[in-house]
Amino acid sequence: MVSLARKTLIHEWRRFLPATLAVGFSTLLQLLQAALVLGIFGGAAVYINDSSADIWIGYPGTQAIDLGRAIDGDVASLLDMNHEVTRVEPFYLLDGDWRGGHGTGGVSVYISGISTQPGGMMFARVLTPVLRAKLTYPESVIVDPADLTKLGVKVGGTAAINGHLVRVVATAPGLRALGGVDILASLQTARLLDSSAGEAGGPTYLVARLRHPANAGRVVADLNGHTGFGRYHAWTAPQFARRSVLFWLFNTGAGAGVLFLAVVVFAVGAIITSQALVAAVAASVNEYATLNALGVGRRQLRWVVLEQAFWVGACGVILASVLAGLLIWLAQSENVPVAVSVPVLSACLVLVMVLVGISGLMAMRTLRRADPATLLR
């Protein structure tokens, strides 16, 4: 079987190189952008993703985790009554004003008040049991090592939050949040640092572990069906993480910027690719016309152009995937916030192939010029 598309692509590779590179760079930009978006906006859900809780209880209508309000602590008794629930922890998420000295002025921070009991759910993926135990000392806090400079403090150093003295007892990588600095403290320390203490008094969230995590959806529905325990709403951990990320992505303007850039990258890729394919078809228009004169239908000729587009796309995508893999690895090793999600990256690749298909369809129009009657002089 002679594949005209493939043979032409190999023989005239210089002609197709701009299109392949255009597809490649479009793909690379999309993949890196997706990885950065996942990495940066994933920070909005760092509290959820770094914890091992299956269920989150918060104030009704909370749009993102950092926008939580205090809830009634009595909801804990409702959780205790549920047979699926094996463990419940309160979680305080408070605003704070950090004064670290060394000319850093004031820094807005989020204070996370978490359980220091062994096996605690909050930040279970970041804190080792030893680190968690260190928080039991009053006024102890843990920060991300990357935030030390910003906070103007070193491990073992002291600073003030909301006018109260705290001591940095350790660092834990993976705490960097979107839009602020995360400070981990014990529940007791957090309550001490709470500038609005006495207003509501309850935790910002309650988190729970289930006997069978797969039943989280059913348990959440069950919890949300109760009344009489104050104002609260329950989410599964993935639901709440998604809610937080989407809020940051679409309601802050940053998401709109990212989407706009994606559209521009796609448009540029599509234009360059289609122009290269159009030029390739135009260069062989007499040969296509001859095939049509010999009875090869226009539909079959269009398939040749589409096949050409497909191979251009496949080469570009493979090239970009290899480069993206290398760059993401490099970014991760340099603490740049990037994250890989197979469904999202697959969607990027599918979108690129759709772009290539559209370019092929645009190039097909050139085949109209392949009229065999024009070959007769």
Place this chain on the structure above:
Amino acid sequence: MPELVPPLPSSATLVAQNIAKSFASGRLTTPVLSNLSVSIDAGELTLISGPSGCGKSTLLSILSGLQTPDAGHVMALSESLQTMDSHRREAFRLHHTGFVFQGFNLFPALTAREQVRLPLQYLDLSSQEIDRRTDESLEEVGIAHRHHLRPAELSGGEKQRVAIARALAKLPALLFADEPTSALDAASGQVIIDLLHRIARAHGTTVLCVSHDPRLISHADRVLTMEDGRILNDSRQLTPHRPQDRRASC
């Protein structure tokens, strides 16, 4: 190629009746063919000659189904080309017609063998049959030893022979050639016209050739002389210059 068949008895395979064609350019309409009737027989090489602009290429494109006339009818192999839609006409061309153009029109990326195989892939043939027809066509036009070369590595005469092999491999009943020797030197042109003549005789193919090259007249079985969209003279040569017995080489 398949076994040689004796020339068919004189029978018209292409018949045009009262065809007319004109082209419009802005408000100006230029008649190219007017009330032209002609019938072309199988098994011989018919040459349409005449000066540039006399309408010979337009007549070829109408007789081959590449264009439709403004008036009149064309019957090809007893089928009316006018009643076919474009898909049917493509299918008709696929199964029954071959074309050879002045400009060769070979794909730069394909070897001679692949150029010949390509159109055969669109016929429902087994790969063995495609291979057999490809080899026999290349052999018949005398280019089998150059089958692995791309157009850039072939001379003009060799390219035209590959183009003829591409048309011939489909075993067409009708073979149309438009100025097949115009881009070639005298020796190569001689080889090409001999080849077309031999194909008509050996396969019983209706070969219709358009050319203003006077050297070809002596090689044709029949010469139609055109001027101003009309056939002025229709002469049959009883002893045209016989195709040379040797295989083509140039």
